[in-house]
Amino acid sequence: MEIVEHRQVMILGGGPAGFTAALYTARADLKPLLVTGMTLYGQASQTHCIENYPGFPEGVGGNDFGQRLDEQAKRFGAEVIYDIVQCVDLQQRPFKVCLGSGTYTADSLVLSMGADTRKLGVPGEREFTGRGVSYCATCDGAFYKEKDIHIVGGGDSALEEALFLTRYARSITIIHRRDQLRAGAILENRARNNPKIHFLWDTVVKEVIGGETATHLRIENLKTGMQETIPTDGLFVLIGHIPNTSLLQGQLKLTEHGTIEIDEHMETSVKGVFAAGEIADPLYRQVVTSAGMGAAAAISVTRFLATA
Ligand SMILES: Cc1cc2nc3c(=O)[nH]c(=O)nc-3n(C[C@H](O)[C@H](O)[C@H](O)COP(=O)(O)OP(=O)(O)OC[C@H]3O[C@@H](n4cnc5c(N)ncnc54)[C@H](O)[C@@H]3O)c2cc1C
Incomplete structure (x- = not known):
């Protein structure tokens, strides 16, 4: 050399x-x-x-x-x-x-x-990054006051960030590919008992859809294979x-x-x-x-x- x-x-x-x-x-x-x-x-x-x-x-x-x-x-x-x-x-x-x-x-x-940041690797994710797709609740949570948002992730940090986002969002739906979380029991209980947090189990995001900003997610239930398109104000990808x-x-x-x-x-x-x-x-x-x-x-x- x-x-x-x-x-x-x-x-x-x-x-x-x-x-x-x-x-x-x-x-x-x-x-x-x-x-x-x-x-x-x-x-x-x-x-x-x-x-x-x-x-x-x-x-x-x-x-x-x-x-x-x-x-x-x-x-x-x-x-x-x-x-x-x-x-x-x-x-x-x-x-x-x-x-x-x-x-x-x-x-x-x-x-x-x-x-x-770990990415989902689905169509629309890259295109809508910063316009409805985020990787950081602390950074972007305040942009989602009174919004209905979705989170992908089921670990400790995803739940911590979900709980943090309840300060802003009207509702938070956690989309998780399995039927149970990987997070610790205390965090899981806090999330399950928070009225703003809901779960979509056995489900993955297949596509982020929108215009100026992300407006919808195409999701798939891994058990039934059923796909549907659901409205969203924002997606937080919190998978590490x-x-x-x-x-x-x-x-x-x-x-x-x-x-x-x-x-x-x-x-x-x-x-x-x-x-x-x-x-x-x-x-x-x-x-x-x-x-x-x-x-x-x-x-x-x-x-x-x-x-x-
Ligand atoms: C979309 C997005 C929005 C964010 N918004 C905010 C925000 O609003 N507020 C906030 O506080 N934080 C925000 N964050 C988090 C923040 O960006 C990071 O915490 C911060 O940038 C970390 O700084 P860093 O210098 O450690 O590393 P990075 O920002 O990751 O920078 C690493 C640098 O190393 C370089 N590099 C990597 N490999 C090599 C190599 N082999 N050779 C040479 N160079 C290399 C890269 O090119 C890059 O320039 C955001 C993160 C993302 C992804």
Whole structure:
């Protein structure tokens, strides 16, 4: 592997966590190199309005927000490369990172490749994402005041989010492919006893249908094979997250959730390698928390490089 360049710090992943780490390490004069990956500005870049990031009382478009992060990090000297990390070697320092455009070495890394939300993979899902199809109750619940919405999912987090959505929605129907849930008993009881929550058992969503926004779901009962089209004001797909750790398998410790294990300094099980955002966060999964983790990781990198 011919090395094209050495850096003090490289940041892998260009979502809110990565760009915030780039901003902080740039301001610490470490001349970071950030690799964006395919989804420029991360998961929320496609959402038309982020309403819960502090400092934007009117909300901010996801892509607009990403561009602002990009501009701010570059203003202080961060370099951004629009490429994909293809391999990472954490065996020894300096660490090796190979991209389509060449191989780099770095004294420290911030891993911020985020996570992907699990998709249903049905027609209409992609088309109506952000227009009636959502993957995050905390982010989008407030858009569904007094609406009749549907949820796909039957695990703990789906039920927690369903209970959260009862603050807004008029009714919530949980569509579940089996005839029993995978969630813990306490959560299940709370959901079953909530008058706003209903269940459609043994049922899957086959298609999301609509015009400007999603208006109907085509569903199928798996026991009878019967299909029908039902009206909806919105569909929340709450079937889990997949942290983007495939390049790192066997190289550092992961948690039971598949996220990267980090300590209170955001450091991974490999000294000099830090992680931030959803790749290391099974719990909060927000733009603001990911950005906060990016800032913390960058401060730790700065301290690490000062003493390494
Ligand atoms: C549709 C949608 C709407 C949302 N709306 C909101 C909202 O309104 N408010 C809110 O707080 N949260 C929202 N969220 C959640 C929020 O987007 C995430 O919590 C946040 O983006 C996580 O930031 P991150 O930087 O950790 O990772 P991500 O945003 O997942 O970014 C990861 C980055 O890593 C890059 N990457 C991945 N693999 C590689 C690779 N091999 N090489 C290089 N780069 C790579 C990707 O291209 C991407 O740029 C929303 C999520 C979705 C899906």
